[in-house]
Amino acid sequence: MTDGPAIEVSRVSKIYRRYSHRKQFATLKSALLSRSLISNLRPDETFTALNDVSLTVPRGRTLGVIGRNGSGKSTLLKLVAGITKPSTGTVKVAGRISALIELGAGFHPEISGRENVFINGIMLGLTKREVARRFDEIVEFAEMKEFIDAPVKTYSSGMYMRLGFAVAIHVDPDVLLVDEVLAVGDEGFTHKCLDKFAEFKRRGKTILLVTHALGLVERFCDEALWLDAGRIKGSGDPKRIVGAYITDVEHREEQELAAGDAKARETAARAVVSPDEPAAAVLPDNPIETATGPGDMFRAAEGRWGSREVEITDVTLAAATGEPAHVFHAGEPVEVRIRLRAPLAVDDFVVGIGIFNAEGVCCYGTNTSIEQLAPERLIGDAEATFAIESLDLVEGTYKLDVAVHKVDGYPYDYHRLLHTFRVKSREKDVGIYRPRHTWRFAGDVRFKQPPAESRDRQA
Amino acid sequence: MFGNLAQLPRYRGLIQSLVARELKARYRGSILGFFWSFINPLMLLLIYTFVFKYVMPAAVKGADPYPLFMFCGLLPWTWFASSLMESSGVLISGGNLIKKVLFPAEILPIVTVTANMIHFFLALPILVVFLIWYRAPLTVPELLCFPLVVAVQFVFTLACALILSALTVHFRDIRDILANVLTLWFFATPIIYPYLSIPETAKPFMRFMNLNPFAHIAISYQEILFFPGPFGHWKWLAALGVASVLFFLFAYWVFDRLRDSFAEEV
Numbered sequence: 001m002t003d004g005p006a007i008e009v010s011r012v013s014k015i016y017r018r019y020s021h022r023k024q025f026a027t028l029k030s031a032l033l034s035r036s037l038i039s040n041l042r043p044d045e046t047f048t049a050l051n052d053v054s055l056t057v058p059r060g061r062t063l064g065v066i067g068r069n070g071s072g073k074s075t076l077l078k079l080v081a082g083i084t085k086p087s088t089g090t091v092k093v094a095g096r097i098s099a100l101i102e103l104g105a106g107f108h109p110e111i112s113g114r115e116n117v118f119i120n121g122i123m124l125g126l127t128k129r130e131v132a133r134r135f136d137e138i139v140e141f142a143e144m145k146e147f148i149d150a151p152v153k154t155y156s157s158g159m160y161m162r163l164g165f166a167v168a169i170h171v172d173p174d175v176l177l178v179d180e181v182l183a184v185g186d187e188g189f190t191h192k193c194l195d196k197f198a199e200f201k202r203r204g205k206t207i208l209l210v211t212h213a214l215g216l217v218e219r220f221c222d223e224a225l226w227l228d229a230g231r232i233k234g235s236g237d238p239k240r241i242v243g244a245y246i247t248d249v250e251h252r253e254e255q256e257l258a259a260g261d262a263k264a265r266e267t268a269a270r271a272v273v274s275p276d277e278p279a280a281a282v283l284p285d286n287p288i289e290t291a292t293g294p295g296d297m298f299r300a301a302e303g304r305w306g307s308r309e310v311e312i313t314d315v316t317l318a319a320a321t322g323e324p325a326h327v328f329h330a331g332e333p334v335e336v337r338i339r340l341r342a343p344l345a346v347d348d349f350v351v352g353i354g355i356f357n358a359e360g361v362c363c364y365g366t367n368t369s370i371e372q373l374a375p376e377r378l379i380g381d382a383e384a385t386f387a388i389e390s391l392d393l394v395e396g397t398y399k400l401d402v403a404v405h406k407v408d409g410y411p412y413d414y415h416r417l418l419h420t421f422r423v424k425s426r427e428k429d430v431g432i433y434r435p436r437h438t439w440r441f442a443g444d445v446r447f448k449q450p451p452a453e454s455r456d457r458q459a
Numbered sequence: 460m461f462g463n464l465a466q467l468p469r470y471r472g473l474i475q476s477l478v479a480r481e482l483k484a485r486y487r488g489s490i491l492g493f494f495w496s497f498i499n500p501l502m503l504l505l506i507y508t509f510v511f512k513y514v515m516p517a518a519v520k521g522a523d524p525y526p527l528f529m530f531c532g533l534l535p536w537t538w539f540a541s542s543l544m545e546s547s548g549v550l551i552s553g554g555n556l557i558k559k560v561l562f563p564a565e566i567l568p569i570v571t572v573t574a575n576m577i578h579f580f581l582a583l584p585i586l587v588v589f590l591i592w593y594r595a596p597l598t599v600p601e602l603l604c605f606p607l608v609v610a611v612q613f614v615f616t617l618a619c620a621l622i623l624s625a626l627t628v629h630f631r632d633i634r635d636i637l638a639n640v641l642t643l644w645f646f647a648t649p650i651i652y653p654y655l656s657i658p659e660t661a662k663p664f665m666r667f668m669n670l671n672p673f674a675h676i677a678i679s680y681q682e683i684l685f686f687p688g689p690f691g692h693w694k695w696l697a698a699l700g701v702a703s704v705l706f707f708l709f710a711y712w713v714f715d716r717l718r719d720s721f722a723e724e725v
Contacts, residue, residue: 016723017723078558078722081561082561083557083558083559083560083561083722084719084722084723085719097561099559099560099561101559101560102555102558102559102560105555105556105558105559105560106553106555106556106560106562108480108484110483110484110487110488111480111483111484111487115480115483118476119473119476119477119480122472122473122476123473123556123560123562124560127472128472128476151487
């Protein structure tokens with residue numbers, strides 16, 4: 001074997017054709033008569049999945065490819081696997097490839113697992129004798145001993161995938177292409193797969209990994225590549241690239257939430273103002289009951305109502321920097337700024353706020369009346385800021401209720417679930433509330449050194 | 460193209476296993492299983508024999524014993540027709556393989572044609588029983604030609620299968636058209652009636668008979684197995700053999716041309 005790189009992709013573009021029924025005839029004719037398959041199609045009928053992508057993976061390295069859905073990751077993998085041809089550019093791969101793209105593709109449901117293992121192995125490039133030699137290992141890896149002689153159609157989807165994975169991994173490739181297949185089987189099996197990958201790495205094999213599991217990329221890959229809309233947006237150190245990618249995702253979410261908020265507010269603004277609506281029950285007095293009762297699920301719909309004697313003109317969420325934001329990290333300080341306008345003076349007013357999670361469960365609710373603030377006077381433009389020192393919520397999307405009403409509940413202006421924000425957290429803890437906490441241990445209790453990644457996080 | 464063609468022998472093992480799988484899977488789950496390979500042609504034979512012996516005997520003058528005559532043409536036709544029907548859909552139903560596994564697509568039509576050939580072979584013992592029962596006038600030199608006919612038919616069928624499978628990916632309509640074309644083709648071929656019994660009124664159409672490749676294949680089988688006298692049709696068969704090889708090369712060229720589009724279209 002030569003010393004060149006294991007995978008070399010240079011200036012590759014992949015253009016998919018999309019055409020109407022009528023156009024198909026023209027395409028077939030041109031396919032047969034001329035070589036210019038793509039060039040005589042109009043641009044609105046093509047879709048560029050990859051745009052001028054170049055990359056090199058040296059032998060023995062592991063490259064993780066990340067990016068949003070539709071960014072061209074799988075297309076790249078298929079090109080490297082040789083399943084599709086690039087529209088322009090060249091792809092060179094040295095050595096035997098095994099592509100874990102679709103596990104068990106080509107299994108025939110009617111015949112036994114045993115026969116399928118043989119056929120699948122041969123399809124992936126082994127000889128019959130090679131499959132026979134590895135057969136026991138494959139079956140053991142797939143944990144399928146009892147079922148190997150049953151027809152594949154009787155397998156559960158997990159069994160199917162495991163067997164497919166086991167065959168593909170035992171092909172003993174020089175270059176392994178993996179497309180989001182670590183989600184096969186249970187936790188135990190996933191670990192086994194990862195161990196197998198690690199073994200491949202140790203043996204100096206090249207791996208190209210397409211995944212949404214960013215932690216895996218950071219932990220496992222020597223290098224990361226970030227694809228966005230068919231172009232390379234970054235490549236290099238996995239931690240740096242994953243970090244940049246996460247920031248970008250948050251930025252997009254931020255924009256989406258802002259757009260969603262604006263839309264919700266617009267809808268609410270057009271809604272009929274009905275002061276008689278007995279809406280006040282929602283907030284401060286009994287927020288939890290309102291949010292959880294099944295009859296109230298319907299009432300949990302977003303909306304806006306009230307007499308508008310006092311109007312909420314604007315609601316802004318702001319991060320520590322003071323910048324308006326919609327995405328926050330757990331533990332950050334957050335401010336909710338409520339701009340109010342009272343054309344005439346009022347002396348009976350309560351400002352309230354409620355935080356609901358995506359299931360509609362009230363995580364927290366309070367108002368000025370509960371907190372013993374006796375109203376005296378409100379007139380003209382004013383601002384109320386609800387400052388949270390530390391946003392101790394678990395990861396997820398949350399909605400806000402914001403209201404001004406009388407002490408007896410008569411609503412001036414009630415914003416029901418109109419404002420959305422998202423909490424990001426690297427801890428995947430569960431529940432609705434994260435108390436400030438630490439762990440302490442007494443006696444002979446010891447933990448292993450945390451892996452590099454989590455040390456970084458603490459630093 | 461020739462590079463790809465030269466690679467094919469490397470996939471022998473795969474073709475073998477896929478054919479075996481095809482045969483095993485086909486009758487898996489049915490009670491009579493593998494015997495359907497015998498029963499199906501027998502049933503067809505029974506139906507046609509009933510129709511042509513009792514309902515309209517005039518049409519098949521000169522073909523006695525009729526069951527034996529018909530069998531000589533019907534078995535090869537079944538191989539041919541089911542190969543074409545199946546291969547027209549084979550790339551689409553095997554789409555998963557083409558899209559997800561690096562895999563030369565022509566293997567799929569090859570497997571279809573080969574599996575159907577094995578079925579043909581499996582049905583041959585019945586034909587042998589018929590031949591012995593009716594004391595057919597067999598001669599050794601004629602029987603030696605039998606494998607040649609099979610070979611010509613194999614190449615011809617494979618060429619048709621390659622073209623059909625590749626084109627059906629782009630025009631799904633072909634499958635429906637094909638069913639009708641095959642029916643017409645069946646009746647236009649001297650399988651259920653002997654070539655010589657075609658009435659005067661139909662003769663103008665029969666001029667085209669020589670253009671029907673399968674007619675030569677059917678007549679060859681019939682001359683070898685059924686009609687007494689030497690195998691006089693061999694010139695036609697040889698010509699068809701040469702034409703089939705050329706046709707196969709053309710079909711492979713078309714297939715090769717369209718190959719890159721399969722992964723995107725199926």
